[in-house]
Amino acid sequence: MISRRYGSVIEIRVDDNACNGCGLCVKDCPMHVYELRESLSVPIHPENCMGCLSCHEICPAQALEHKGIYPSRRHYIDIRVCEMLNRVI
Amino acid sequence: MTDGTIEKMKGAFSTDLVYRSEDVPLTCIPHPEELEDTLHGLMKLNGLIIRSLEEVAGRGANAVTYRAGRKYGHEVAKYFEKIENIEEALKELSDILRGQFTFEIWKPADKTSYIIQENGSTFIYLVFHDCIVRQTLRRNGQAQGGPLCQTLYGYVVGAIEEITGKKAKLEIVHTGPNACLKKLIIQ
Ligand code: SF4
Numbered sequence: 001m002i003s004r005r006y007g008s009v010i011e012i013r014v015d016d017n018a019c020n021g022c023g024l025c026v027k028d029c030p031m032h033v034y035e036l037r038e039s040l041s042v043p044i045h046p047e048n049c050m051g052c053l054s055c056h057e058i059c060p061a062q063a064l065e066h067k068g069i070y071p072s073r074r075h076y077i078d079i080r081v082c083e084m085l086n087r088v089i
Numbered sequence: 090m091t092d093g094t095i096e097k098m099k100g101a102f103s104t105d106l107v108y109r110s111e112d113v114p115l116t117c118i119p120h121p122e123e124l125e126d127t128l129h130g131l132m133k134l135n136g137l138i139i140r141s142l143e144e145v146a147g148r149g150a151n152a153v154t155y156r157a158g159r160k161y162g163h164e165v166a167k168y169f170e171k172i173e174n175i176e177e178a179l180k181e182l183s184d185i186l187r188g189q190f191t192f193e194i195w196k197p198a199d200k201t202s203y204i205i206q207e208n209g210s211t212f213i214y215l216v217f218h219d220c221i222v223r224q225t226l227r228r229n230g231q232a233q234g235g236p237l238c239q240t241l242y243g244y245v246v247g248a249i250e251e252i253t254g255k256k257a258k259l260e261i262v263h264t265g266p267n268a269c270l271k272k273l274i275i276q
């Protein structure tokens with residue numbers, strides 16, 4: 001589902017194979033972007049997404065993908081820990 | 090600790106740099122990339138102060154931090170040009186805070202104006218993107234929306250009150266790892 005916001009395009013994808021229909025994203029999203037249809041989450045109002053990504057954090061299946069949002073700065077991630085993890089992975 | 094160890098420690102603090110009284114620092118030293126440790130130390134310290142404040146003052150912690158933030162907002166915005174139009178004032182504030190607290194004025198798609206009137210109150214939605222408070226809380230595994238967030242609410246309210254001369258209130262609507270939605274209620 002694709003929407004236009006301030007001239008930019010926001011795209012929200014739900015991986016149908018991963019989504020287990022728990023409905024957590026539906027309850028969590030303050031902008032009522034999602035709706036459950038036949039036990040699958042469907043982004044019916046992606047134009048209302050403000051990019052908080054709390055739905056990503058709450059989804060147990062990691063089924064969600066947002067394209068076109070502003071990525072906020074994440075200074076809380078320790079660069080050295082990231083480097084170490086990247087080496088291990 | 091042996092003398093040799095102390096000497097080695099001291100050695101790390103002695104340089105050949107010459108500082109003259111008329112020198113004005115024009116660059117940030119060290120390079121921002123090297124400031125990561127300092128930043129993490131500050132975030133850790135801030136998180137601990139807030140945690141302790143909550144332990145000691147309970148719910149009163151919010152009032153303390155909100156007040157501090159509001160004072161800071163008034164202080165900083167004292168030097169701004171006074172603007173009566175709230176949207177213009179928010180734009181000005183957003184430009185100044187960019188990087189620390191990058192925010193945008195926001196509205197759901199079905200609203201025609203950014204100034205929304207609902208159930209007898211007038212408000213504007215603000216989406217905070219970059220936020221040093223969120224980064225600090227997440228760095229320390231603390232919940233969003235508590236006393237540290239109150240400093241930011243106070244800051245925005247103080248600055249808006251100072252610029253526009255109108256009373257305001259900020260309410261949290263939703264917090265997320267990438268952005269937070271707030272309501273600026275205009276009184
Ligand atoms: S939270 Fe994830 S798994 Fe649950 S309904 Fe939403 S997309 Fe599907």
Ligand code: SF4
Pocket residue numbers: 028029030031032033048049050051052053054055056265
């Ligand atoms: S990012 Fe936030 S606003 Fe957008 S769909 Fe997810 S929960 Fe809703």
